[in-house]
Amino acid sequence: NRRIVLNSRPHGAPRPDNFRMETSSLPVPADGQVLLRTVYLSLDPYMRGRMSDAASYAPPVELGEVMVGGTVCIVEQSQHSDFAPGDWVLANSGWQDYAVSGGQGLITLGQNLEHPSRSLGVLGMPGFTAYMGLLDIGRPQSGETVVVAAATGAVGSVVGQIAKLKGCRVVGVAGGPKKCKVGVEDFGLDMCLDHHAEDFSQQLADACPLGIDVYFESVGGKVFDAVLPLLNAKARIPICGLIAHYNDTEPPAGPDRLPMLMQTFLVRRIKAQGFIIFEDYGSRFGEFLENMTPWVSEGKVKILEDVVDGLERAPDAFIGLLEGDNFGKLTVRVGDE
Ligand code: NDP
Numbered sequence: 001n002r003r004i005v006l007n008s009r010p011h012g013a014p015r016p017d018n019f020r021m022e023t024s025s026l027p028v029p030a031d032g033q034v035l036l037r038t039v040y041l042s043l044d045p046y047m048r049g050r051m052s053d054a055a056s057y058a059p060p061v062e063l064g065e066v067m068v069g070g071t072v073c074i075v076e077q078s079q080h081s082d083f084a085p086g087d088w089v090l091a092n093s094g095w096q097d098y099a100v101s102g103g104q105g106l107i108t109l110g111q112n113l114e115h116p117s118r119s120l121g122v123l124g125m126p127g128f129t130a131y132m133g134l135l136d137i138g139r140p141q142s143g144e145t146v147v148v149a150a151a152t153g154a155v156g157s158v159v160g161q162i163a164k165l166k167g168c169r170v171v172g173v174a175g176g177p178k179k180c181k182v183g184v185e186d187f188g189l190d191m192c193l194d195h196h197a198e199d200f201s202q203q204l205a206d207a208c209p210l211g212i213d214v215y216f217e218s219v220g221g222k223v224f225d226a227v228l229p230l231l232n233a234k235a236r237i238p239i240c241g242l243i244a245h246y247n248d249t250e251p252p253a254g255p256d257r258l259p260m261l262m263q264t265f266l267v268r269r270i271k272a273q274g275f276i277i278f279e280d281y282g283s284r285f286g287e288f289l290e291n292m293t294p295w296v297s298e299g300k301v302k303i304l305e306d307v308v309d310g311l312e313r314a315p316d317a318f319i320g321l322l323e324g325d326n327f328g329k330l331t332v333r334v335g336d337e
Contacts (some may be wrong), residue, residue: 001026002311003096006061010051013247013322018051019067019315027100034083034106036073036091036099038334041311042120043069043318043326044154048246057276067095067314070125071334072109072116088113090124095314097334116337121154121329122296122303128288129240129277130158134216135166136281137238137273142167144213145232147204149223151192152179152304154329155240159216160189161301168214171207173223175324182327186302195219201226211235217272220244228264237272247322304328 007020029035046058050068053060061068071094075087080103083089088109093099109119121127133155140146146163150156151172160183163170172183172192183192191207193200204226211232217224221244231237264270275281295301306328308317314332321330 001096001098003066003094004311004314005064005066006051008063009053010048010247012249014048014051014315014319016315016319021312026098029077029079029100031079033100033102034075034080035077036071036089036093036101037076038071038073038093038097038099038311039337040072040117040120040307041069041095041314041332041334042071042125043314043321043330043332044125045241045243045246045321047318048322057279068092069094070120072113072119073099083108084111086111088116090119095311097311117305117307117329117331117333118296118303120331121305122158122301123289123292125277126154126329127158127292128281128285130155130216131162131288131292132277132281132284133238133240133275134159134162134214137271137275138163138214138216138236140166140168140214143169145169145171145208145210146214146216147171147173147208147212147227147230148189148216149173149195149219150243151183151189152187152328153218153326156216156218157183157187157304157328158301160187161295163214164188165295165300171204173204173219179327182304186304195223205230214238216240218243228261231264231268231270233268235268235270237270239272239274243322306330308332310334 001024003022004019008018010018049056050061071091073091075083090107140163146168148156148159151160151174160170160172170189172189173195174180180192180194183189193203208230212230213232215227215237217239218241220242306326311334
């Protein structure tokens with residue numbers, strides 16, 4: 001049984017030596033427990049927060065502890081009446097081959113699961129984040145202009161496609177021409193702009209002649225700087241993430257733009273609301289699945305997955321996620337289906 005533990009806390013961008021691979025004997029489930037074998041591990045930006053001991057909405061991973069992470073697993077052995085060997089489950093068993101669980105928090109996915117990795121992406125936490133953040137906080141109306149950051153990523157790709165289903169004009173922002181092409185051709189965005197371009201701010205202004213009504217914020221940094229002057233009166237900003245800042249080691253250089261930000265919010269009566277998906281919307285996961293599952297099966301919401309093979313590659317893949325190396329929802333195939 002291999003497991004990847006937190007070896008040291010990163011300062012700035014995580015490095016391979018912040019992680020350590022350990023091996024141990026296979027855990028044995030006691031009465032009331034199941035033995036889970038990991039098939040897919042989800043890699044998500046929030047894990048950067050767990051590597052740090054700064055105060056956050058969830059406690060940090062302790063040094064020497066297995067890295068946290070959502071997983072899709074197969075029940076290998078069961079001493080628990082609710083689970084049978086061969087069952088697929090959605091778990092939070094972290095970066096390891098096997099784990100024992102008492103069943104708390106496990107979600108049963110049935111015996112035959114055609115696309116197990118989807119439960120970590122479009123039909124799981126990221127898809128749910130896109131759905132609730134956009135529809136409950138962003139409240140897009142037909143004909144409005146929606147701008148979505150990280151537009152080909154796990155959350156952003158679903159945000160853009162739902163906004164299109166709601167009849168909006170959608171401008172995506174992504175890193176590089178390849179991602180932007182996929183944003184338009186595969187996800188059906190009206191435009192997709194490369195935030196690395198020198199004249200990105202001007203391109204965004206040109207792409208949004210009627211201003212921005214909803215900005216789905218996942219990034220911060222210069223993307224938000226370009227969005228701010230374009231926000232319309234009564235614009236809504238679901239604040240989902242600020243990935244451009246997760247590796248920051250100090251506050252940004254001045255000038256202090258806080259008064260300008262607050263004045264823009266005031267005079268344009270902008271509503272910005274942060275959310276933590278399961279804390280705020282946990283009870284609505286069923287509603288999300290009821291709507292999203294048919295959208296996916298009917299091809300109205302398309303899927304882009306970036307699957308990396310082998311648990312040992314998880315650290316490098318995670319480091320790359322914070323640099324924009326992933327192309328779509330990033331998962332690790334840890335074991336055979
Ligand atoms: P993605 O699949 O979108 O991958 C991350 C992407 O972020 C990268 O591919 C890259 O895309 C972009 N990125 C990375 N660094 C930068 C940077 N410095 N500047 C601009 N863009 C950057 O990840 P997710 O969809 O899983 O997550 C997206 C966001 O949503 C994150 O901020 C995450 O923390 C947040 N989130 C929040 C949740 C909540 O409950 N509030 C739940 C789930 C996610 P590109 O190359 O296109 O720039």
